[in-house]
Amino acid sequence: MNDALLNVKDLTITFQTERGELTAVDHLSFDLGRKETLCIVGESGSGKSVTALSIMGLLPQPAGRVTNGSIRFQGQELTGLTNKQMQGIRGNRISMIFQEPMTSLNPVYTVGYQISEVLKKHKGMNTKEAMRYAAELLERVGIPEPGKRVHSFPHELSGGLRQRVMIAMALSCDPDILIADEPTTALDVTIQAQILRLMETLKQDLDMSIIFITHDLGVVSQISDRTIVMYGGMKMEERYADGFFDHVQHPYTVDLLGCIPTSSLSDGKLMPIPGMIPSLANMPGGCRFSNRCRRAMSACHETIPELREIEPGHWIACHLEDKEAVL
Amino acid sequence: MLRYIIKRVLSMIPSLILTSIMVFLMVHLIPGDPAITMLGDSATEESIEQMREEMGLNQPLVNQYFIWMGKVVHGDLGDSIFQNKSVMATIADRAETSVLLGVMAMILIVLISLPIGIIAAVKVNTWLDQGISSLAMFLASVPAFWLGLNLMLLFSVKLGWLPTSGFPSVFRSGDWSNLRYLILPSISIALPNTALIIRMTRSSMLDVIKEDYVRTARSKGLTENAVYIKHVFRNSLIAVVSSLGFVFASLISGTVVTESVFSLPGVGQLLVSSIMLRDYPVIQGVILIIALVFMIINLLVDISYAKIDPRIRYTSAK
Amino acid sequence: MTASYKEPLIQVRGLEKVFRIKGGMLEKKQNLRAVRGVSFDIMPQETFGLVGESGCGKSTTGRLILQLLRPTGGEVLMEGKNLASMKGRALKEQRAKMQMVFQDPYASFDPRQNIYSAVSEPMVIYGLAKTKRERREKVAQLLADVGLNPDAMEKCPHEFSGGQRQRIGIARALALHPQFMVLDEPVSALDVSIQAQVINLLLEMKSQYGLTYLFISHDLSVIKYICDRVAVMYLGEIIEMADKETLFAQPLHPYSQALLAAAPKIGEQRTGEVLTGEVPSPIRPPKGCAFHPRCPHARECCKQVPPVQKLPDGRLIACWLYA
């Protein structure tokens, strides 16, 4: 997809710590097309959030650095830009919402003011115009009595309403890409359903694509057009959404599905994945999942498996050849 | 808001009563009394005894306390033994100096320490940050009299820009240029106290920088300046304001050394001289006023919290 | 495991808890009624599930049973004895029989203590093991039970991952060989692959030591996997209570239905309509059925308090639809 909105090639991100340089993301590549929802799924420490932050150029300074690879957005290379130039893009062309609605809004300013900040910066509106447009945005994300709510403070709103404010803020400049880093993880199930429904409708109405980061496979099946599974900072598997859960090949994805209880009465005993989530400091050699993989072979411990396209639109990084061996 | 203020003011009363008892006891425990200091070195024992009788110092302490408190309750702090005017008047004469000195020092403290504190936080763990912190700590440990005398030597004696000492009243003479008398004293008070505020600003900003909403602010594409001032500094204001309140309160009574070096007619100097003279009503009056001012400043600081941080004004039902 | 006909281990009758919270600087004190009359029984060796969204009072209920919070109304009977009226020594004796595992693995341990003293402290408090050697053996045994290497005793909490700490929490809870354990969202803070390990461990411990669980969670699939009977709570009240099979096969209360519908299922793309609105404030709960403002089937009568009925299939429900 050469007309891709965003293509990331061999992205490697490292962190400077007392225990030396740790690699959080290792040669990650993916593309993002127009009006597409790409889901990046993985457990904690898999590097999914770090990837999102690197796209926005918000890696924690001075520790985090993109050591190689490129992030091209509409043909423009982002990794080389200065902070000043990135500020022109953040909130304007690419915007982001975060996991903790409780702490993501500044407690001392009204929600209206915090939205108007983006409008004043990128759209050059004056305060009155910005506040009026902010109220419209609040209405568009489904907040009741937007005229009144625009003047209320974050602590006066529930978690769900605050996440809607974050979405309104992110959409204020009609961005091309919305990065959502586990936006519903901290919310109750019913509120999560409302927010997911809202994001789907917004994606239809606006010409916008979404990078949705989550650890919940249920959410993936709800909204994803294409899904990437990450583990230990590397891409394990990537596939389009249609029939995703019946056709996954990679042992990690399969085992992951095996240890998640579902709410249907029929599923059998849980099959947990042995061992612990690898920390960045002591990552196993070769395939990152080799030390916990039921079907690990000697090759898995030595070399990092190449990414192979086993069927159009479906890649996996695993040494296992034929399909049967996997199931 | 009014209900809260009334509640706080009512809660001040027990504290003030406790302070008055402590002060009264301590003052009367000090050896020597106004009769001695009034009649001086060569006075004979009987004349001193006679004077004590006249001053009513021989009555039991408890009676003296209730006589004094009786008047205080009606707002009359009694009369100074040595200056034949009321304690309130003596304090009023001196309050002008201390308040003006305090305000000028605070202005300097705020102008110097807030920007430097912000820079130290923004450039944390760089040589600039450590330089600023060490300089701040250095200023905090310079003895006040040494700073005062050296400033006086340089600016008054050698350069002759500013007067060395004394402070003619500004309100009475209406001549605002008299403030020049307070420039050197306020600098020598301000510098040691800037250290406290610089450190406070730096550490509270460092805490706020790690908050999620700062990352949100950056993700909105705001410039680093806007993020630091509008979002980070604005949120660390509470800690800064509380320490500013604390410093201002300590200024009112804590500037004795500087007042003695620049011979300023301040409250601190009045306190020291009335202790030397054992002018009981003045000592008790000054300490009560200092305690009252201290509590009022604390109240003002707390009220300002509501303005600074809406969460404190009222919590939502959630 | 259907309920055996023995005496219920825990009986909760009309449990209430009201917190007097101070509003902001300006508001006067207000009453937050976190638990508004909750009643249920827990049979021996049963895993009773309490499910509901945040703010529904499920954690508070768990703490009220253990008397970590003193109830302002109703009573809690354990083996027939009312815990609410117990004091001092008697309460302490009773505490040995009921323990708790907490949600946040990082906060449930004193950062200053190593694992040995953390797990052995209950023994010291109740004087179970006299000598140090005896205590070390018991701790080693407990750590092995929960699948940890015994020489982890010397380490401090910060040297362990979330999953390992939750295992240590379970070991600590088992130290006094309790009969009953309250598990307050024990796996919510863990990653999926680790979650499964801990769930299986809990099930093993239950069978090995014949424990009775009160399992509190907001995650319906975990509740479905681990519990025998389930109660759904909304704004401090139980609105529906039934065996796992009957409830998950066919939830009747509109809120239970909405809850089940809202949870995203792996492999399915739900398109049904979504429950609107927010959970109301517990300070001024809506009159009658607390759910009526958001309930699609709400009727005029819903403004009165719905009766609690026992349906033929053994289910309890508080809803006018079935009155």
Add this chain to the structure above:
Amino acid sequence: MKKSKKFRFLSSVMMAVMLLTLMASPFAIAAEEEPTVLRVAVENEPNTLDNQVVTNDCASTIGQHIFETLYTYDEDYNAVPLLAESDETLEDGKVVKITLRQGVTFHNGKEMTAEDVYASLTRWLEYGSRSSQMREYIDSIEVEDAYTITLNFKQPYSPWKNLFAFINGGPAIYPKEVAEAATQEPISEDQYIGTGPYCFVEHEQARYFKLEKYEDYAARDEEAEGLSGDRTGQMDEIDFIPVANASTRINGLLAGDYDYVRIATSDMYEDLSANKDVVVSINKGTKMPLMFFNSKAGIFKDNYKLRQAVLTALDMEEIMSIAVGPEELWDLNGSINPEWNMFYSEEGIDTWNQADPEKAQQMAEEAGYQGEPIVILINNTQQLHVDICTVIAQQLESAGFNVDAQRLDAAAQQAKRADETQWDIHFTHHIFSPEPIIYNWMNAGYAGWWDTEEKRDLVSKYVAETDPEKQAKIWSDIQALTYEQIPVIKTGDCYEFDVYSVRLTGLDERVPLWPCFWRVTLA
């Protein structure tokens, strides 16, 4: 990262404030007909100028410009008439008739008459600081006529003239209505009505005492010299400004804020004498640091040998050189009065300044001293006392004495001093007094309570003697007795010094006890 907007804005405000105040200062426009003002920085702020009942030096410095006494002192400190015209002694000293000058007016315009003098003397005798001795000898005072007054003594009392000339704690003359109303408490500021060359205008606490020239001052016609003669004021106004810190006073003089500075610290002497913009003027009156021994209780009671042991141990040269410093500011002088004074005597001063710790230790043992702690009370507001006592403590320790030096503030020291069980030695100083009989240790009621048979009859002989030569002889016997019974030990004579701007003229070469500014003009 460019400077944050907020910082730029704040620093520019700060600069503006500083510039604004700087601009305003140096350009106060001098009006043509500006009254001449003399600014005198004094060392502390007296709480009253009622010289009759207080002995504060500063109260006398300021007070002598407002109030006058019947007599005053010439350059050699002989009593000369001031308000008095003449006096004659009758019935061999038991009756003294004083005639007053006529046409002398108080600041309120009322002419001074014998009535005023009578009321002032009566009030002074009753409550005066230094009148206790004279009160025993005086029988009555009568007003002969409008301008003559008679003193009747029970026995001849010669020191009356010196006492009438010593304003510090002495009989300043107040108007009748003020003196009669006055009790032991000092008179209030609105009653400061005297006959002096300047009248009291205003006292602003901790800021200044303002005095204004008294236009129709009745001056004497003799040539002005020291405190005596014509005291007509030259400057229109004198401001006495209390500045507690010595360095601040000196800095103020150097920076032109003050014209005259009282009492600079000894260590500044060399630098200031080298400075050509200022004149250093040493005080003619000596200042005697004194150790008072407790004669009522404790180890020194009736134990003259032990006191002599203490005297033997002290090395006065080291004490004075350390505590004072520059030679010009102190003399090694065992005699109570300085050399140039008629009461100078060599009696008993051979035992002074022996500086012999071994002998002292041996004498102390003979006197029965077994190392009990000797409590010395020190007033820590007087830096000279602290310095001297530090060296004395060190010297006595090396002579085997066990010293407990207690530093207290003035009031606490004086209170503790009143209780004889609390101390053995208390330290203070005495300024030179032309009339030696009023020195504190001569007064039995003063702490130390020296009251022996020999002393009483020598004193009565002294006061009865009218002939100066004979009186001086009796005084040297008293000095001999002082060195025998040692009520006090003097560590030497030291001199304070004042500093003033070269633009001042009309000041004496040496400061006469309390500086007088009526002859001063500012160039």
Add this chain to the structure above:
Amino acid sequence: MFNLLRKRKVAIVASVFLIAVLICGIFAPLISTFDPNETHGKDRLSTINSTYWLGTDNYGRDIFSRIIYGTRMSLVGSLGIVVFAVVLGVLLGVVAGYLRSAQMVIMRLADVLMAFPPLLLAMMLMAIMGSGVFNVVIAIGAYYMTRMIRIIYSLTLKIKEETYIEAMHAQGASTLRIILRHIVPNLVSPIIVQATFTFSSALLQMAALDFLGLGIPPQYPTWGNMLSEGSRFMTRAPWMVVIPGLVIVLTVLSINIMGDLLRDNIDPKFRDIVKGT
């Protein structure tokens, strides 16, 4: 601890300096060249020379020995103040934090004491009991005790809400046991940080009191006494005030640097409370 030091080089210098000061304090008699109180009249106010390494003061006493001995009294004084403030502060702070009933009284007392400037307290105590180390410790200690009470009070409130405290309740631990074994040990690191800052400002307050003649009696050489004596000879013998002033500044600077280092590494939860004021 060492990797903390490596991180900030200036901290290494500070700790070396503090160790040197400590050694001088302990082995004062060995290091100092003269008896600190021994006056040499003739060598009065001499500048730095071979016999008197740092010159002499107005009494002719050797400044170098007085600085060394001064270390002892200054450190003892400051330590006394810190111990007084910490012990009472922690005791009252924890009690106020844990028992609702006691909270009102103790915090009210803290407010009242807070209004008493240490200078005034020292003046009164000295006048009542005469000058001595003991009343200096109480005068300044009382002031810092109130600060410590406030900090411990808010820390206790914060720790009380921790989950592991609730776990202790669940295990039937008594209130006393919880306080002694779980609350106080967790207060140790914030106390250490606050103690370092109290130590440095106590040193300064003592110097200020000595300057006003209200501090430790002059027989015991302290940096404060030397500073106040030096103040009278600033023009004539500047080294008399510069040397003790410098020693005080460097010591306070090093202590604060160590304090900052410790505070930046304590548990982040407490950092916003222990601001090191």
